[in-house]
């Protein structure tokens with residue numbers, strides 16, 4: 001069996017020349033397959049389409065460097081797509097400058113919400129989710145992810161980035177159906193199998209720490225990482241962030257289902273820099289919470305309400321600051337628990353009895369009016 005390897009190289013800034021050199025080096029060392037005459041879909045992490053300086057999205061210059069590298073290697077056509085949670089059809093990522101890069105590099109932006117194909121997702125008891133029609137007509141899918149903390153899943157990287165394949169507001173009901181971390185990790189593992197990404201590249205030049213994936217702080221990590229094994233790249237990312245890789249629910253789920261080419265994280269090879277030499281001890285991580293009971297995780301899709309009520313007592317609460325709330329309604333729109341309303345003053349009101357602690361509200365709030373309760377790990 002081919003051994004998993006992760007190529008990690010230094011890249012201190014988003015300067016174009018530095019990025020081209022780093023990305024080319026990472027692609028070569030990670031052993032990108034022959035892309036000549038291939039039709040390739042790139043999936044950046046756009047989340048809430050914020051400006052690049054907010055550090056929420058894959059940096060547009062990283063995307064540009066990836067496009068140019070693939071063109072130089074003879075790719076027949078390149079397409080770029082994503083579908084942020086709050087967006088509907090006809091979304092174009094202007095703020096993040098992803099649309100600008102697509103236009104300048106003459107690659108089409110793909111609207112994932114247009115004519116999606118309902119597809120059975122493995123490990124979900126036959127549940128069907130809409131996935132982009134384009135998946136059936138591309139030769140390779142490359143996850144172009146961003147290194148960030150994530151309130152629910154502790155970190156988001158190459159595999160979690162695939163959740164953006166599910167169009168817009170189709171995503172939030174998934175949290176209701178798979179309300180625990182373990183159940184949600186099972187859904188993401190199923191998506192990983194359904195989507196079959198061929199390669200991943202990680203923007204870790206400036207990463208996000210603290211209250212990720214949308215309200216955290218920048219951390220200059222100065223790295224580009226690449227792998228033909230997204231699960232191995234997630235392991236490397238978690239090590240650099242200071243986590244034990246097997247405490248990351250998605251990695252654990254993929255490993256337990258034998259969907260990883262590696263048997264132990266130590267089996268992964270590093271042809272350039274080694275993840276163990278890059279551990280950032282003071283990275284502001286999301287605290288690992290106690291695992292939801294096995295029975296709860298397994299029966300989640302069937303007894304959602306029962307799980308929700310048990311689950312909510314253990315997990316940190318989202319806290320709403322009404323003085324910062326600008327009444328935009330985004331959190332109300334995305335909340336799968338229907339726990340939020342705006343009052344007559346256009347300020348947010350929460351009913352914690354209906355809150356399943358999915359933190360979708362926290363991801364979409366543009367006013368930093370939502371924080372997550374700090375709880376010690378258990």
Ligand code: SF4
Nearest residue numbers: 335337355356359361
């Ligand atoms: S209030 Fe926030 S954390 Fe609670 S269910 Fe709604 S979106 Fe999820």
Ligand code: SF4
Nearest residue numbers: 325326328329331365
């Ligand atoms: S997303 Fe933030 S600003 Fe908008 S209504 Fe909710 S709490 Fe208020």
